[in-house]
Amino acid sequence: MYIFLVNGGNLEQTAADLALSISGLRYRVSKIESILQQELRNPMIHHQLLLSIQSLMMIGEIDIGIK
8 A cells, every 4th residue: 555655546557666566556456445435546644644654664563664
């Protein structure tokens, strides 16, 4: 999800960065939206999620292996 958010929701770029098919990525995004009950394409939700993930990374609560 982090890469998707960093790429501004661009499916093609995210799929290329993660070496996934577009359809596989769409499935994963749909699954995340279902779990969160939020639309990731909503700019406000998109921004809040990205900021939350980056904050957790900064304080060391999560490590996604990307510098």
